Amino acid sequence: MTSVAIDTYALVTKLKEAGIPEQQAAAQIEAITKAIDTAMEQSRHEHDLDNLVTNKNLDARIRETELKIELVKSELKRDIAETKAELIRWVVAVGLLQITLISGLIFRLADKI
Template sequence: MSTPFDSFQYAKRLMEAGMQPALAEIQAETTGQLFRELSQLSNKLQEVDIKCNAKIEQVKLELELKIAETRTVLVRWVVGIAILQSSLLTGFMLRLIH
């Protein structure tokens, strides 16, 4: 979003302040050009920001998916070890009873 720059009004104010008309016109033209370039840079930065935010969101979703997959594998291991441990304890108890 750029702020409009009135180079004519700027040159007029410079001349009213005592600057020579030719210098005031050059100053106003140069300042207007600078504002346009800054506006273009601002637009480019916004585009880069949007792209970066999209990439960050994509990476975030990929990480959440990998975390969920890892959690599932971890739960399988824990349940498997719990079943194995229960089976071993049951086997030992049955062996002690007989």
């Protein structure tokens, strides 16, 4: 539980100087301190202050996300390069196959002529 730092001695002294008896002043300050601590605890519970996102947390998450994006980009570039190389191999292979077929057909036609 988080509590607010309050100088209770100084407050009791001020109340005594204002004419309030010491026991009554101490009881009032104790009640006020307890009320503030209760309100802080309620606020912490209601607003989940323990899991509050700070700029530092946000900056760390942004950096982590940027690193993941860079990793995905590099993997994507690698995959594109591999696909491009494979596509070039297929095009060359199909081209050679076409040349072979056309050459075979031309030689066959030349034999008949």
